[in-house]
Amino acid sequence: MPPHHGPAHDAVLCDVAVIGGGPAGAAAAALLAERGYRCLILERGYFPRYHIGESLIPHTYGTLSRLGLLPALRSSNYPVKHSVRFVSPDGKASQPFYFSETLEGERARTWQVLRSTFDTLCLDRARAMGAEIHFGAAADRVLFEDERAVGVRVVSEHAEAYDVRAQIVIDASGRAALLGRQLDLREPVAGLEKSSVWGYYRGARRREGIDAGETTIFSFRGGTGSGTSPCRTIWSAWVWSALRIGFSAPPPTSKGPSPTTSATTLRCRTSSAEPAGKDPSAESAGWRTATAGRWATAG
Numbered sequence: 001m002p003p004h005h006g007p008a009h010d011a012v013l014c015d016v017a018v019i020g021g022g023p024a025g026a027a028a029a030a031l032l033a034e035r036g037y038r039c040l041i042l043e044r045g046y047f048p049r050y051h052i053g054e055s056l057i058p059h060t061y062g063t064l065s066r067l068g069l070l071p072a073l074r075s076s077n078y079p080v081k082h083s084v085r086f087v088s089p090d091g092k093a094s095q096p097f098y099f100s101e102t103l104e105g106e107r108a109r110t111w112q113v114l115r116s117t118f119d120t121l122c123l124d125r126a127r128a129m130g131a132e133i134h135f136g137a138a139a140d141r142v143l144f145e146d147e148r149a150v151g152v153r154v155v156s157e158h159a160e161a162y163d164v165r166a167q168i169v170i171d172a173s174g175r176a177a178l179l180g181r182q183l184d185l186r187e188p189v190a191g192l193e194k195s196s197v198w199g200y201y202r203g204a205r206r207r208e209g210i211d212a213g214e215t216t217i218f219s220f221r222g223g224t225g226s227g228t229s230p231c232r233t234i235w236s237a238w239v240w241s242a243l244r245i246g247f248s249a250p251p252p253t254s255k256g257p258s259p260t261t262s263a264t265t266l267r268c269r270t271s272s273a274e275p276a277g278k279d280p281s282a283e284s285a286g287w288r289t290a291t292a293g294r295w296a297t298a299g
């Protein structure tokens with residue numbers, strides 16, 4: 001059942017309000033909608049839109065399968081990625097690390113996607129599974145009553161504010177980290193403060209055969225990493241017909257991470273009574289389920 005306007009306050013009503021229509025928000029909404037929950041995705045932009053982050057890892061296979069996206073990916077033009085190759089600071093290239101060394105079957109490959117089309121594919125899937133999407137809908141803040149999330153204050157592209165009332169709020173706003181900022185949950189992770197620049201190049205020559213879609217990671221010594229561990233990297237990956245090359249390094253300041261350049265990582269702290277991080281496997285999953293506070297983050 002789609003979300004609807006409630007008679008009392010003219011608020012939009014749903015079971016789950018999802019902030020952000022990237023892959024995390026689309027996946028969360030799709031799977032919840034499939035189970036019969038009325039999900040509303042609030043996306044401030046319009047799709048298709050550009051996004052960095054094209055090189056999938058093979059462990060996305062299970063999620064892509066659950067979402068029913070594998071047929072579309074198989075028939076796509078996205079380069080298939082079977083491996084990663086590392087080039088050490090002295091210029092020595094490793095043998096490719098083929099995912100098939102540790103994974104079986106089709107799980108041992110993934111894709112270098114074009115995020116504009118891939119993210120649209122994910123969002124279309126969420127819609128097909130029953131989620132509703134509001135584009136041009138920027139979440140201003142999560143609404144709380146007695147420390148429980150009860151909805152989202154949204155500002156439309158026409159600068160009109162409206163409220164979405166929901167049983168659960170999922171923040172999937174990516175690096176915007178709406179809820180992380182609102183509740184002051186963000187904590188920098190030592191050693192992960194990085195700036196990145198990247199670009200796309202045509203006309204480069206691809207490797208052949210199974211290596212054509214590989215990601216290559218070049219490491220450099222230096223920076224603030226401990227011991228000899230390299231902490232500056234250049235990464236390259238084929239994205240459709242172009243080669244993406246990027247460079248990551250600590251921010252160009254000795255005074256610590258700046259808010260605009262640091263890759264501040266949101267530690268998903270829950271609002272539940274159970275302290276977060278008790279279960280290490282859950283800690284690394286990038287997911288927290290809402291209990292008492294009725295909110296969760298996904299990304």
Ligand SMILES: Cc1cc2nc3c(=O)[nH]c(=O)nc-3n(C[C@H](O)[C@H](O)[C@H](O)COP(=O)(O)OP(=O)(O)OC[C@H]3O[C@@H](n4cnc5c(N)ncnc54)[C@H](O)[C@@H]3O)c2cc1C
Nearest residue numbers: 020022023024043044052053055138139173174176196299
């Ligand atoms: C330099 C760089 C290189 C990367 N390379 C890779 C890579 O090669 N492979 C890889 O897997 N990942 C890569 N990533 C990471 C990848 O980009 C992210 O992991 C991925 O996009 C996260 O998806 P998401 O759905 O959580 O967030 P996003 O894809 O960022 O989606 C968040 C959505 O929320 C919307 N939004 C934000 N704020 C609001 C708001 N207030 N209201 C409404 N909507 C809002 C945004 O418009 C956006 O559409 C890279 C990241 C960076 C910075």
